[in-house]
Amino acid sequence: MSKKPYRTLDARPNSESLVKPGELVDVIEVTPLTLNDRRIYNQLLENAWDAIDKPVSHVIQKSMLRGSHNSNDRVGESIERLMSAIVKVEVVWDGEPAVERVQLLGGNVETVRSDGLIEYEIPARLRKIISNSTVFARLQREIMFALSSKYALTLYEIVQKRGNLRWRSSENFSVDDLRGILGVPKGKLTNWSNLKLRAIEPAIAEVNALSDYMVAIDPIKTGRRVTHVELRWWKKDGEGQGAAERALKFSSVGRKAKAQEQEENVQVPVAPSIKPRPAWLEKRGDALKTETYETARLRHPGYDIYYIEGQWRDWSAGMEPPKDPDRAFLAYIRKFAEANPI
Template identity: 40%
Template sequence: MLKPAELIELRGVGPLTLHDRRLFNQLIEAAWGPQLGEPGREFTVATADLKLPDESNTRLVESIERLMRTIVVARGPDGAETRLQLLGTNTIRTTVNSGTLTYSFPPKLAELVRDSSIFAKLDHAVMRSFSSKYAFALYEAISRRIRLRHVCTEEKDIAGMRELLGVEPGKLDLFKNLQKKAIEPALTEVNAITPYNVTILPKKEGKKVVGFIMGWAVKDEAGLKEAYAELNRPRVGRKERLYGTAETSITT
């Protein structure tokens, strides 16, 4: 799917779960086209397309409500900050064998993407395979940057890296916790199952970590083949394979 860069660079998405992020992308894709930028426009999608076959609507509704409650911040080309919700009014209709979700995006969000000219190309299979919401966020961020010519590194202060990964305020405040619980899991998954090699190195002033240097590149042919192979292996046992605790490990 294609996703406007403006919807990847949002700040304040920390409260969203991995399931919420997947759902938001599904709703964006189902509404894709010129109508996406029309304020007040309604879209309809089958609820079966938004959840697993044996899954009730409970989890879907919980994610919908978090998308409605979460206030995010978008920065315009002129530096102005706009606060907005990710999802507007919606209705779920159910029958014995089927159901539909009719939804709309808030007017400000529609305006935000109406004139978008930069997009990230995201792979469905990759997005379904992540177990970490931080990996999901890092994958989107790199997908948005990968086509930038002559640019393959970026410096982020600590706050900027937390925003990029979608770490909630008040969580993982210590560097060691941020590194272990967010950065390392994100790098491990992204480097294992996506077309990209990514590094995030701490930037220090003396002994104090003041930020990070993030680098990225497209894998060579051998790396792409290995990523594709891991993507198609069972998710069960992946953690052991990636962290080298199983007999068969992969090179990332």
């Protein structure tokens, strides 16, 4: 009997983090949103979480959405943009992949008092998507409020959705899809160099400075034109996570300067073609040849080759050592990829 998949609704927010359905991470924005809009929407989802799949109204204090601003004007403007926002979500309909267009927020009532309440609804079609969700991103509240651009927040959510995948550490996107997911307005940053300079590189610098992951986005050309990108991510070691925690304690000005400093000092490509071999794997045996890792990555893009090496070493423990371990590993990862397609 197959194991029932873990539902997103079974995940619980806590004092440090909130949960966002994966279907609402990789959305294509038809109506671009601001950084403040995205933060407020994440808070509205969290506030409604206990009954988010039910046809009920939810209530939240405006002060919880206001952040450091004294005025409620920005909250009202964000609510109106979220009401009018339409996003495209990839779903499965009658067993076939499909695109569903939904509104992010339904009708609502805002009391006039500055310390008043907002009553709001989650649209019916969106409730169904959330109810069926089995993939989610866990967002650290402190990081969400520390990131200073909507592109950085979106990239952070993209990586948080994928970071815990055991044998996957990269994914390819078309440039058009990446622009849509980041929410780049139509007619803006139309060529790759501008998109990279104004949106991608600053977002990478912030996520690398403040989150638990390192991220790299490498261009892929078709002919002379960049048509796709490869997104790669890997967990920071203890020292890297400590540096991120310290960076979060800086003032907002200090955080921005820290991110800019990283961006200046770490130019694209942000990461080596192969991430460093983790310390836990060193105890399992000597490293293979560098070209073996490169070959494995080229033949099987998207898989975490070090995780699979660990599986291989566990599987072969107690057996007679192979005469050619590099060739044996490449044979193992081929069979692993066939059995675990992504």
